[in-house]
Amino acid sequence: MRVISLVPSITETLFDLGLSTDEIVGRTKFCIHPENLVDKVELIGGTKNLNIDKIKSLKPDLIIANKEENIKEQVEELMKDLKVLVTNIETLEDNYYLIKQLGHIFGKEEKAQFFNLRTYEAFDIPKPEKRLKVAYLIWKNPYMTIGGDTFISRILEELGFENLFKNQKRYPEVQLEDLKEADLIFLSSEPFPFKEKHIEEFKEVCLNQKIMIVDGEAFSWYGTHLAKCGEYYRELLTEIKQ
Structure with missing residues (x-):
């Protein structure tokens, strides 16, 4: 085919x-x-x-x-x-059925089952005791975040976080002042390539938040990619506890 x-x-x-x-x-x-x-x-x-x-x-x-x-x-x-x-694809369940469907279409059922099991294992890790509020930034000029109806927001929830903007839709624009209620600020590596140098801009306004660069692919790429992110998620959660 x-x-x-x-x-x-x-x-x-x-x-x-x-x-x-x-x-x-x-x-x-x-x-x-x-x-x-x-x-x-x-x-x-x-x-x-x-x-x-x-x-x-x-x-x-x-x-x-x-x-x-x-x-x-x-x-x-x-x-x-x-x-x-x-x-x-909006949820992990959607992702499960996507991989299963593709496995069926191309006669790769065994491989599909393997990656689905690996995906569930990736999220089967100790979650934070307290559900920390996260502001997840995807863009600069203007600053943009993610609403509760996005795949990224669902991944945050699966990892034990709460999306600060869960009551908004899709990808709303925000001001730095809007981030002050967050416990954590995640600056995604994509689609805007946030780097360490951008953290200083946030620190000028967000004085009490932990600000981190995160791997955008680990939060937004569905399919088999999630199955490869288990170690990254573990390291991320460990770093946040410190």
């Missing part, structure tokens, strides 16, 4: 399940894992600016898209001529 992935985390998942570069014939420029294999796959644009003609020329049997990461109109255009599977 010839498959094109329009989603970075799904591209990684397909390779993890055992698909080859002969089967995965197209991917976006943001599909960066696994590094040693993605370079052998044809580029078909970005997640939100797909090269429709290029995709059609590759004659895929299946295209895998995502409700949030891809543009509805572009996906609908592809649906006119090609088979498209549109995914929508």
